[in-house]
Amino acid sequence: METAEVDVLVAGGGAAGLVAALAAADAGASVLLVERDSRLAGTTAMSTGLIPAAGTPEQEALGIVDTPDLLARDILAKSGGRTDTTIVGRLARESAATVAWLQRHHVPLSLVTGFTYPGHSVMRMMGTPNRTGSELVAALARAVERANVAIVTRARLAEVEAGADGRVTAAILERPDGAHELVGCGALVLAMGGFASAADLVARYLPEMAGAALHSHPGCRGDWLPLAERLAAALADMDSYQGHGGLAAGHAVPILWPSMTEGGVQVNRDGLRFHDESRGYSEAAAAVNAQPGRVAWSIWDGRIQAVLDQFDDTRDAIAAGAIVSAESVAELARRTGLPEAALAATLTEVERLTRSGAPCPFGRRFASRPVLAPPFHAARVTGALFHTQGGMVVDAEARVLRRDGRPLPNLFAAGGTARGLSGPGASGYIAGNGLLAATGLGRLAGVAAARLAGQQTR
Numbered sequence: 001m002e003t004a005e006v007d008v009l010v011a012g013g014g015a016a017g018l019v020a021a022l023a024a025a026d027a028g029a030s031v032l033l034v035e036r037d038s039r040l041a042g043t044t045a046m047s048t049g050l051i052p053a054a055g056t057p058e059q060e061a062l063g064i065v066d067t068p069d070l071l072a073r074d075i076l077a078k079s080g081g082r083t084d085t086t087i088v089g090r091l092a093r094e095s096a097a098t099v100a101w102l103q104r105h106h107v108p109l110s111l112v113t114g115f116t117y118p119g120h121s122v123m124r125m126m127g128t129p130n131r132t133g134s135e136l137v138a139a140l141a142r143a144v145e146r147a148n149v150a151i152v153t154r155a156r157l158a159e160v161e162a163g164a165d166g167r168v169t170a171a172i173l174e175r176p177d178g179a180h181e182l183v184g185c186g187a188l189v190l191a192m193g194g195f196a197s198a199a200d201l202v203a204r205y206l207p208e209m210a211g212a213a214l215h216s217h218p219g220c221r222g223d224w225l226p227l228a229e230r231l232a233a234a235l236a237d238m239d240s241y242q243g244h245g246g247l248a249a250g251h252a253v254p255i256l257w258p259s260m261t262e263g264g265v266q267v268n269r270d271g272l273r274f275h276d277e278s279r280g281y282s283e284a285a286a287a288v289n290a291q292p293g294r295v296a297w298s299i300w301d302g303r304i305q306a307v308l309d310q311f312d313d314t315r316d317a318i319a320a321g322a323i324v325s326a327e328s329v330a331e332l333a334r335r336t337g338l339p340e341a342a343l344a345a346t347l348t349e350v351e352r353l354t355r356s357g358a359p360c361p362f363g364r365r366f367a368s369r370p371v372l373a374p375p376f377h378a379a380r381v382t383g384a385l386f387h388t389q390g391g392m393v394v395d396a397e398a399r400v401l402r403r404d405g406r407p408l409p410n411l412f413a414a415g416g417t418a419r420g421l422s423g424p425g426a427s428g429y430i431a432g433n434g435l436l437a438a439t440g441l442g443r444l445a446g447v448a449a450a451r452l453a454g455q456q457t458r
């Protein structure tokens with residue numbers, strides 16, 4: 001078995017791992033990042049790449065008043081407070097500084113304008129020029145290389161060696177040919193994403209999404225769960241996940257949720273609405289999957305299309321032929337195959353609610369947006385599992401806690417491997433929770449891991 005020795009070993013090459021590696025290298029540690037795939041990508045590269053940050057100069061320039069307190073309140077309101085309020089507060093307080101630090105490392109993040117995501121009080125999402133996670137990963141990978149982080153791909157963290165006190169001394173990496181390598185480390189950061197791509201774990205922890213469309217990174221298989229068990233690490237919110245009620249059926253492209261929050265609606269195969277689309281895309285997944293055929297049609301108009309046009313995902317959806325357009329309700333019915341009379345009645349009712357300001361039977365109010373008007377656009381969608389939010393319980397330095405509440409000596413977790421910010425189930429997920437936890441906990445983990453490794457070598 002080949003051996004090596006580093007201050008900080010980071011497992012996983014998505015946002016959490018790349019940010020942790022960058023932060024640890026910035027703090028002067030020797031860092032090795034290992035990734036099971038042949039390239040750096042993860043769920044992060046599939047994502048829209050939007051990171052919430054409160055109190056940024058970009059917001060100030062537009063006169064947007066935002067504070068970490070407000071961001072924390074928004075996150076906690078969506079989860080009903082059923083999450084770790086200390087971690088939420090810490091990450092909210094760090095959010096603007098983390099984004100500024102990434103910008104100093106030439107990660108091109110700008111404020112997304114034109115709409116606010118459901119549950120966010122103000123515009124605060126920072127994204128790359130084309131609003132894609134692949135641009136985010138590419139920029140982070142360049143920053144990590146500049147910081148002299150060693151990167152080894154096709155290397156899966158398979159096992160760790162640890163003392164009786166839980167101190168990790170080395171990790172065992174497994175190569176695709178079955179060969180093993182031992183890497184000694186002063187600290188280990190687990191940033192291996194969640195477990196959405198392990199069907200057995202999904203069936204066990206998220207039974208409502210078993211069999212749903214999966215739009216997640218294949219490498220996220222919960223390889224950290226046996227390690228957590230061995231080291232008696234505490235786990236929480238294992239039934240928590242980010243779903244999406246608007247994955248274009250058969251095309252694997254998300255129809256982004258401003259299509260709904262800006263005034264669009266979803267109807268089932270009978271042309272009938274079935275839920276409050278404005279509550280959030282995550283819980284919408286199960287609502288769509290409860291409809292006949294596990295599908296719905298998302299319907300929006302030209303005004304909303306202009307908002308969607310800033311996203312690469314929209315260009316992908318158009319290129320894939322996932323969006324149909326129509327100049328009238330009759331044409332929309334023809335192009336979607338929806339029953340015309342029912343569709344017309346639904347849209348007439350939405351228009352009445354928009355003008356009257358009254359809530360619909362599901363509790364949604366349409367009054368703040370203009371009446372939907374031709375041209376109409378629509379996509380046939382299904383409810384998908386994007387990523388899981390349950391994981392290892394960490395403290396405010398991203399140190400993994402044991403079941404008895406004490407921190408493990410030198411083990412850290414970030415992103416999808418750590419307990420997320422959303423509380424149990426799907427409805428606590430507010431847009432940005434994924435990458436706030438990945439970048440925020442990743443940076444805290446990298447800094448603390450480097451400090452710890454430095455103390456050990458002195």
Ligand SMILES: Cc1cc2nc3c(=O)[nH]c(=O)nc-3n(C[C@H](O)[C@H](O)[C@H](O)COP(=O)(O)OP(=O)(O)OC[C@H]3O[C@@H](n4cnc5c(N)ncnc54)[C@H](O)[C@@H]3O)c2cc1C
Nearest residue numbers: 012014016042043044047050157193219415416432434435
């Ligand atoms: C379509 C879509 C859109 C999204 N949009 C947003 C958004 O705009 N904003 C937001 O906040 N969130 C968004 N999310 C969620 C977000 O993508 C995730 O929360 C985030 O990417 C998680 O980052 P991560 O680094 O923890 O995991 P990942 O990016 O999944 O990286 C984990 C990495 O670990 C590797 N790995 C796994 N096991 C091992 C092992 N044993 N050894 C070595 N490597 C291993 C994996 O191969 C993977 O590369 C979106 C998700 C999807 C699917």
